[in-house]
Amino acid sequence: MADERVEVVLQVNGREHRLEVSPRWTLSDVLRHQLGLIGTHVGCEQGVCGACTVLLDGEPVRSCLMFAVQAQGQHITTVEGITPENGLSPLQEAFRAHHALQCGYCTPGMLLTAQALLDRDPNPSEETIREALTGNLCRCTGYQFIVDAVLAARGQGRGA
Amino acid sequence: MAEVLRPQMMGARVSRLEDPRLLSGQARFLDDIQVPGMLEVAFVRSPHAAAKILSVDVEAARHLPGVYAVMTHQECPVMLWNKESYKVGQPALADGEVAFVGQPVVAVIAENRYIAEDAAELIRVEYQAITPVLDMRDAIQEKPRRVHEHAENVFFKKSRQTPGFDEAFAAASHHLTASFRTNRQTAVTMEPRGTAAMLDAASGRLTVYASTQSPHRMREDICNLLDIPEHLVRIIVPEVGGGFGMKAACYPEDVVVAQAALRYRKPVKWISDRLESLESDVHARDDIHDVEVAFDDDGKIIAIKDHLMADGGAYPAYPWSGAEGETGLAARVLTGPYDIPYLATDIDCTYSNKTPLGSYRGVWGPIASFIQEGLVDRVARHLNLDPADVRRRNMIRKEQFPYRNAARMIYDEGSYLESMEEALKLIGYEDFRKRQAVLRQQGRYVGVGISVFVEPTAMASSEAGEVGYESCTIRIEPSGRVTAAFGLGPSGQGHETTMAQLLADQLGVPLADIVVLHGDTDSAPYGGGTGGSRSGPIGGGAALVAGRQMRERLIKYAAHLLEAGEDDIELGDGKAWVAGVPDRSLTIRTIAQTAYMDVSKIPEGLPIGLEITGRYLPKRPVTFSNGTHIAEVEVDVHTGVVKVTRYAVANDCGRVINPTIVEGQIHGGVAQGIGAAVLEALRYDEDGQLVTTSLLDYLLPESTDVPRIDVHHIETPSEGEGGIKGMAEGSLIAAPAAVACAISDALAPFGGMVDTLPVTPDMVLKMVQDR
Ligand code: FES
Numbered sequence: 001m002a003d004e005r006v007e008v009v010l011q012v013n014g015r016e017h018r019l020e021v022s023p024r025w026t027l028s029d030v031l032r033h034q035l036g037l038i039g040t041h042v043g044c045e046q047g048v049c050g051a052c053t054v055l056l057d058g059e060p061v062r063s064c065l066m067f068a069v070q071a072q073g074q075h076i077t078t079v080e081g082i083t084p085e086n087g088l089s090p091l092q093e094a095f096r097a098h099h100a101l102q103c104g105y106c107t108p109g110m111l112l113t114a115q116a117l118l119d120r121d122p123n124p125s126e127e128t129i130r131e132a133l134t135g136n137l138c139r140c141t142g143y144q145f146i147v148d149a150v151l152a153a154r155g156q157g158r159g160a
Numbered sequence: 161m162a163e164v165l166r167p168q169m170m171g172a173r174v175s176r177l178e179d180p181r182l183l184s185g186q187a188r189f190l191d192d193i194q195v196p197g198m199l200e201v202a203f204v205r206s207p208h209a210a211a212k213i214l215s216v217d218v219e220a221a222r223h224l225p226g227v228y229a230v231m232t233h234q235e236c237p238v239m240l241w242n243k244e245s246y247k248v249g250q251p252a253l254a255d256g257e258v259a260f261v262g263q264p265v266v267a268v269i270a271e272n273r274y275i276a277e278d279a280a281e282l283i284r285v286e287y288q289a290i291t292p293v294l295d296m297r298d299a300i301q302e303k304p305r306r307v308h309e310h311a312e313n314v315f316f317k318k319s320r321q322t323p324g325f326d327e328a329f330a331a332a333s334h335h336l337t338a339s340f341r342t343n344r345q346t347a348v349t350m351e352p353r354g355t356a357a358m359l360d361a362a363s364g365r366l367t368v369y370a371s372t373q374s375p376h377r378m379r380e381d382i383c384n385l386l387d388i389p390e391h392l393v394r395i396i397v398p399e400v401g402g403g404f405g406m407k408a409a410c411y412p413e414d415v416v417v418a419q420a421a422l423r424y425r426k427p428v429k430w431i432s433d434r435l436e437s438l439e440s441d442v443h444a445r446d447d448i449h450d451v452e453v454a455f456d457d458d459g460k461i462i463a464i465k466d467h468l469m470a471d472g473g474a475y476p477a478y479p480w481s482g483a484e485g486e487t488g489l490a491a492r493v494l495t496g497p498y499d500i501p502y503l504a505t506d507i508d509c510t511y512s513n514k515t516p517l518g519s520y521r522g523v524w525g526p527i528a529s530f531i532q533e534g535l536v537d538r539v540a541r542h543l544n545l546d547p548a549d550v551r552r553r554n555m556i557r558k559e560q561f562p563y564r565n566a567a568r569m570i571y572d573e574g575s576y577l578e579s580m581e582e583a584l585k586l587i588g589y590e591d592f593r594k595r596q597a598v599l600r601q602q603g604r605y606v607g608v609g610i611s612v613f614v615e616p617t618a619m620a621s622s623e624a625g626e627v628g629y630e631s632c633t634i635r636i637e638p639s640g641r642v643t644a645a646f647g648l649g650p651s652g653q654g655h656e657t658t659m660a661q662l663l664a665d666q667l668g669v670p671l672a673d674i675v676v677l678h679g680d681t682d683s684a685p686y687g688g689g690t691g692g693s694r695s696g697p698i699g700g701g702a703a704l705v706a707g708r709q710m711r712e713r714l715i716k717y718a719a720h721l722l723e724a725g726e727d728d729i730e731l732g733d734g735k736a737w738v739a740g741v742p743d744r745s746l747t748i749r750t751i752a753q754t755a756y757m758d759v760s761k762i763p764e765g766l767p768i769g770l771e772i773t774g775r776y777l778p779k780r781p782v783t784f785s786n787g788t789h790i791a792e793v794e795v796d797v798h799t800g801v802v803k804v805t806r807y808a809v810a811n812d813c814g815r816v817i818n819p820t821i822v823e824g825q826i827h828g829g830v831a832q833g834i835g836a837a838v839l840e841a842l843r844y845d846e847d848g849q850l851v852t853t854s855l856l857d858y859l860l861p862e863s864t865d866v867p868r869i870d871v872h873h874i875e876t877p878s879e880g881e882g883g884i885k886g887m888a889e890g891s892l893i894a895a896p897a898a899v900a901c902a903i904s905d906a907l908a909p910f911g912g913m914v915d916t917l918p919v920t921p922d923m924v925l926k927m928v929q930d931r
C-alpha cells in the first residue's frame with residue numbers, strides 16, 4: 001500500500017506542470033494540494049454535487065471522480081483559468097451583479113458549468129440553463145439568481 | 161456647488177464586497193488551510209447502532225508507514241457533556257460502547273488523508289451488537305430498553321397549558337384529531353465540516369481553525385472541554401461554505417483535532433467526507449405531534465392540544481440537544497399568526513440509537529408551521545370553507561399588538577393579514593381557483609398552499625448560545641479608512657457588506673473604505689456569533705450603536721478643527737463640513753491624522769486615537785418577523801411526483817438592510833423547504849443502519865426542482881436599533897407547510913391530507929388509492 005509515485009504532465013489553465021503523483025490521487029486533490037488551485041472545491045467525492053467541476057478540453061467533468069493521471073494530455077481549466085488577470089469575467093461580473101452566490105462554495109463549479117454552456121450555446125433559454133445546472137448543487141441560493149446571472153451573461157463571451 | 165449628497169446605504173441593493181474573492185477561487189475555506197508538516201485525521205466510526213466494544217486493536221495501523229499516531233478514548237479522554245442539562249454526555253472517542261452508526265471510535269493521524277484512511281481500515285474493533293432503540297414511541301415507553309442504562313430515555317419533558325384550557329376545549333362545537341410526522345433531515349452544507357489545529361510556535365497558544373458559526377462559543381467549548389484557559393486559545397473561522405445551524409455545535413471531531421495538536425505538537429487537520437457528514441453532522445426534524453383541535457361553526461379555532469415528541473438521537477448534541485429546541489419552542493409558537501386563545505402541550509424528547517439531533521435552520525419552525533397550517537386547512541375542509549377565509553377569521557389583528565399568545569410569548573407588531581392578502585394577490589388566488597377547477601376536469605391536479613408564518617428572531621438565547629448581545633469594534637486607521645470587527649460567524653449571509661452598509665451611513669465614508677473583520681477571537685470583540693436570525697438585528701444593532709458613538713467623536717473633531725458648532729457639522733463622502741458651507745470642510749483622513757499624529761490638536765476631553773467598541777443588547781427578548789408563502793404545485797397522480805410550479809412570498813423582516821441579500825436568503829430557504837417537503841429524508845433500516853449515505857440517496861433540490869420565487873417586501877420596523885428584524889429562517893419555516901398544504905389541496909378530490917414530511921411519490925399514490 002506504500003504510496004508509489006508516477007510522473008504526470010498536466011496542462012492546467014494554459015500552463016504545463018510536471019508532477020510526481022500517486023496513481024490513486026484524484027484530479028481534484030492534485031489541483032488543490034499539489035498545484036494550490038484551491039478554487040476547485042470538493043463537496044461530496046461521490047460525483048453528485050458538482051462543486052469540483054473543471055473543464056477538460058472545454059467539457060465540464062467532476063474532478064473528484066478522475067485520477068490525476070487520467071487527465072494527462074488534456075487541457076484542464078479551473079476557475080482560476082477563467083478569471084482574467086484584472087477583475088472578473090463577464091460571467092463572474094454577472095454572478096456578482098445578480099447575487100448568484102452566498103457562501104460561494106458551489107460557485108466555481110457553477111461558473112465552469114455555465115461557462116461551458118455559454119461557450120457552446122451563446123444564447124440559451126432559462127430552461128436550457130436550468131437543465132445544464134442540474135448537476136451542480138447549491139444549498140444557499142435556491143438557484144434563481146444563478147439562473148438570472150447566466151441569462152444576463154449571454155452573448156458576452158469569456159472576456160479578457 | 162451643490163451640497164454633497166449622502167447616499168443612504170441602508171436599504172440599498174449593494175453588490176457584495178466578499179464576492180470577488182469567492183468568484184475568482186481565491187477564498188480560503190477550511191481545507192485550504194495548509195501549513196508545512198500538517199497531519200491529517202481519519203476516523204474509524206461505529207458500524208453498529210448499538211454495541212459493546214470488546215476490543216480495539218490498532219497495532220497494524222500504528223506501524224503503517226506514514227502514520228503518526230492513533231488515538232482512542234485513552235489518548236483523548238474527553239466527554240462532551242453539558243452536565244447542567246443532561247445525565248448523558250458523548251465521549252469524544254467511544255468509551256466501551258457505541259450508540260449510533262457513525263460515532264467516532266478511533267482517530268488515525270497520518271501524513272495525508274489517503275494514508276490515514278488506509279490505516280483506519282487496518283484497525284480491528286470487536287463489537288458485541290445489542291438491540292438498537294429505533295422507534296420514537298417505543299423509546300418513550302423505555303422499549304425495547306434504555307439507550308443509556310443509568311438514564312431514562314425521556315430526557316426532556318415539559319407540560320404547559322393555558323388556564324381554562326379544559327373547559328374551553330370541551331365547550332367547542334367541533335373537534336378534529338391528527339398526527340403529524342416529520343422525518344429526519346439535515347442541513348447538508350456544500351462545504352463539509354472540518355477542523356484544523358496547531359500550536360503557535362512563538363507563544364505556545366493553541367490556534368484552532370474551525371468551520372463554525374460562533375467563534376467565541378467554540379473557544380469556550382474547546383477551553384472547557386480540554387481545560388485550557390481562554391487567553392491561550394485562538395479560534396479562526398475561515399470562509400464557511402454554509403452553516404444553517406448545523407455548524408453551531410461543537411463536535412467530537414473538533415475536540416479530537418485540538419487534542420491531537422496539543423498532544424503531538426503538530427499541525428493537524430480533519431475534513432469530513434460526505435458519508436461522514438450524513439452520519440455525523442447533527443440531524444434534525446425527527447418529530448411526531450399528536451394533535452387535537454377545537455373550533456366553532458365559523459372556523460374560529462379555540463384550542464389546540466399537542467403531544468410533541470422528538471427523537472434526540474443517541475446523545476445530546478453539545479451543548480444542546482436539537483430535540484429540546486425543536487419541541488420547546490414549537491410548543492410556544494404553535495399558534496403561529498393566529499389568535500387561538502387556548503393551548504395545551506406535553507413534550508417528550510427521547511434518546512435513541514440514531515445520530516444526535518441538533519439545529520437546522522428554522523429549528524422548531526418548519527415543524528410547527530406544518531402543524532399549524534395543516535390544522536387550519538383541516539378545519540377549512542371540515543367546514544367546507546375557503547382556506548384563505550379561515551385564515552382571515554383567525555388572524556391576529558393589527559390592534560392586538562403587542563400580542564400575548566396562548567403560551568405567553570409576546571409578539572411585537574407585524575403585518576400578518578396584510579402579508580397574506582399581498583401573497584394571495586401575487587399568486588393570483590381567485591384566478592387560480594378557476595384554473596384548478598378547469599384542470600381537474602381534465603384529470604390534472606394542481607393545488608395551492610398558504611403558509612402564514614411568524615419567525616421569532618434575535619432571541620436572548622438561541623442555537624448561537626446564551627449571549628444576548630453583540631459587539632462591534634470600530635477603528636478608523638490613520639489613513640481615514642475603517643476597520644470594524646464583529647464576533648459574528650457568517651457562512652454566506654454577506655455580513656461584510658451589510659455591516660459595512662450600516663457603518664457607511666453612520667460614519668459618512670464610502671463603502672469601499674470599510675473592511676469588516678469577523679471570525680477571529682483575537683481581533684473580534686466578544687460576541688454570540690451567527691444563528692437564530694440574530695446577526696442582522698443584534699449584530700447590525702451593534703454596528704449602529706458603535707457607528708453612532710464614532711460619528712459623535714468625528715463631529716466633535718470637525719467642530720473643533722473647523723471652529724463651528726457641533727450641531728452644524730455634517731458627514732458624508734469621507735468628509736465633514738459645516739452645513740450650508742461645503743467649502744468649510746475637512747476629510748475624515750485629516751481627522752484621523754489629528755487623532756493619531758497631531759495629538760496636541762485633539763479636542764478637550766477626547767482620547768487619543770479613533771477606536772470604539774459598542775455593544776447592543778435589545779430591550780425585547782425577541783422580535784417577530786412574519787410573512788406569507790404560497791406555493792402552487794402540480795401532482796402527477798400516476799407517478800406520485802410533485803412539482804412546485806409557482807411560488808409567492810410576502811416577507812416582513814422590519815427595516816431591510818439590503819433587499820437583494822434578503823431575497824437571496826428567502827430563495828435559498830424556499831429551496832430547502834421544497835427539499836424538506838418532497839425530497840429529503842434520512843432513513844434508517846431495522847438494524848439502525850443509516851441507508852441514505854450519499855447525495856444520491858439523500859436528495860437535495862436541483863435547479864429544475866425550484867420554481868421562480870416572487871418576493872414582495874413589507875416593512876414593519878421593530879422597536880430595536882434600526883428597526884431591523886431577523887429573517888434567515890422564516891423562509892424555511894414557511895415553505896414546507898406551503899408545499900404540504902398545496903399537495904393536500906391538489907389531492908382534495910381524493911379526500912386525504914398530508915400528515916408526513918417529506919411527501920414521497922409512494923405516499924401520494926397511497927393518498928390517491930385510498931379514496
Ligand atoms: S465533489 Fe465532485 S461531485 Fe461532489
Ligand code: FES
Nearest residue numbers: 102106138139140
Ligand atoms: S452559494 Fe452556498 S452552496 Fe451555493
